Amino acid sequence: MKSLIAANWKMNMDIKSSISFINNFKKYIKKIKNKEIVICPSFTLLNKINESTKNTKIKLGAQNMHFEEEGTFTGEISALMLKDVGCEYVILGHSERRQYFNETDDMVNKKIKTAFKNNLKPILCIGETLEQRNNNKTLKIIKNQLINCLKNIDENEIKNIVIAYEPIWAIGTGKNATPQQAEEVHKFIRELLSHIYNNKISSNVRIIYGGSIKESNIKDLMAMKNINGALVGGASLNPKSFACICGFNNST
Numbered sequence: 384m385k386s387l388i389a390a391n392w393k394m395n396m397d398i399k400s401s402i403s404f405i406n407n408f409k410k411y412i413k414k415i416k417n418k419e420i421v422i423c424p425s426f427t428l429l430n431k432i433n434e435s436t437k438n439t440k441i442k443l444g445a446q447n448m449h450f451e452e453e454g455t456f457t458g459e460i461s462a463l464m465l466k467d468v469g470c471e472y473v474i475l476g477h478s479e480r481r482q483y484f485n486e487t488d489d490m491v492n493k494k495i496k497t498a499f500k501n502n503l504k505p506i507l508c509i510g511e512t513l514e515q516r517n518n519n520k521t522l523k524i525i526k527n528q529l530i531n532c533l534k535n536i537d538e539n540e541i542k543n544i545v546i547a548y549e550p551i552w553a554i555g556t557g558k559n560a561t562p563q564q565a566e567e568v569h570k571f572i573r574e575l576l577s578h579i580y581n582n583k584i585s586s587n588v589r590i591i592y593g594g595s596i597k598e599s600n601i602k603d604l605m606a607m608k609n610i611n612g613a614l615v616g617g618a619s620l621n622p623k624s625f626a627c628i629c630g631f632n633n634s635t
């Protein structure tokens with residue numbers, strides 16, 4: 384299966400710096416093969432980046448959206464608006480959304496349904512806190528999040544989901560999960576998908592890892608059987624670093 388490497392720029396960059404990023408990044412990724420590359424910038428940058436990535440292998444994603452399709456929701460962005468501006472993907476349920484904006488599994492479940500209804504591919508983020516890991520609750524937390532977020536999601540749609548395992552203690556801390564720690568959870572997620580759906584679906588869903596990914600640790604993480612890509616925060620803000628991460632097994 385083709386690895387998916389996605390950049391989550393979070394609340395960074397402006398029009399000028401993002402266009403300069405894209406112009407440089409395009410040069411650096413020329414030789415990269417067999418990867419799906421997605422950039423998820425702020426809403427205000429989507430239109431410009433859509434224009435500047437036309438006819439390239441770079442795809443576009445958003446970092447969030449509302450679960451309603453339209454209406455009186457001041458300040459919110461809909462799935463239709465994201466499609467309109469060229470998005471193929473949308474990150475949903477990122478731990479920063481859960482932590483700072485009180486997003487619940489129930490809201491994330493509604494968002495996933497709306498994304499599918501509008502032909503957007505969700506990148507569903509799940510992950511445990513350090514305290515939960517230290518109390519041996521990791522797999523329990525992952526199971527609850529996955530079951531709640533995927534409630535009543537049809538098996539015809541689920542094949543287009545991407546699941547991002549992002550341990551909260553690894554986000555922005557410089558302390559990534561070891562390949563073995565990540566693989567244990569990815570394997571568990573795949574087994575759960577096979578219980579909820581079936582083997583065929585579970586073996587085709589991409590499960591990607593996020594949390595302090597950098598040039599120096601990408602290769603070892605991607606070597607694990609059940610890790611099918613990466614969701615990159617800090618290191619995706621530099622075009623050369625992100626290109627090296629995307630080309631972890633190519634020469635760039």
Ligand code: 13P
Pocket residue numbers: 391477549553554555556557593594595596614615616617618
């Ligand atoms: P960092 O790569 O900065 O740790 O962020 C990970 C992340 O939250 C991606 O969604």
